[in-house]
Amino acid sequence: MDTHSVFLDTNVYLGYAYNAPFEKHHSECCYVFDASHFHRYTSMTVNQELNKKKHDRKKLYKGTLKHCLSGRQLKEFKISDLGRSEANHFVKMIADAHKSDGSEVEYIRNLQRSFFTRLMGCLEKRTCQPLIPYSNDGDLKSFFALDGVHSPDERVLADFFTWAIDGNDCCLVTGDGRLYDLRMKVLKTVSERKGRNVSHLSIEHISVIPSRFPAP
Secondary structure (H helix, E strand, O other): OOOOEEEEOHHHHHHHHOOHHHOOOHHHHHHHHHHOOOEEEOEHHHHHHHHHHHHHHHHHHHHHHHHHHOOOOHHHOOOOOOOHHHHHHHHHHHHHHOOOOOOHHHHHHHHHHHHHHHHHHHHHOOOOOOOEOOOOOHHHHHHHHHOOOOOOHHHHHHHHHHHHOOOOOEEEEEOOHHHHHOHHHHHHHHHHHHOOOOOOEEEEEHHHHHHHOOOO
């Protein structure tokens, strides 16, 4: 298979941008961007989510860097003002920093540089432009919510199906296990509620991508 069209969920971009200690599916995400010949697409909803993550991550790195530059240890940084996702990332930072040969300041700067360089590189240079627009199909979003899909996943799904339903074979690739478990229900919802054939569309988990779509 020379090419295949894929629509990438937010967590695939983040999985590529994170270093391996922070993301268990990092190697599979690297396959999507570095080893495959995929036509990669995503939507403005995903971009919005990535922009929020960039804002939160800049705040974390700025705070921890200032903390360590003052002479204090990274483990002494207070995480009370951090959201759950950033707090979890910080815990992994502490564990990973101990493996670094350099100072904690150098570690944070390298981590920050790597994250933003990889994230912007895969989004701006390895994703088809322009990004897929927001779906205005409010009914479809509501149907997905009734299926048990959490926000903002219902908006990402609506973007994907609104764009892809009249196109060629394509799959939405996600690292979200819960969303993947709901895939058959979601596909059935689109077929029944919209009265459309969706046999050319699928939802795949990032972990199966290398074996499902081997590089040529």
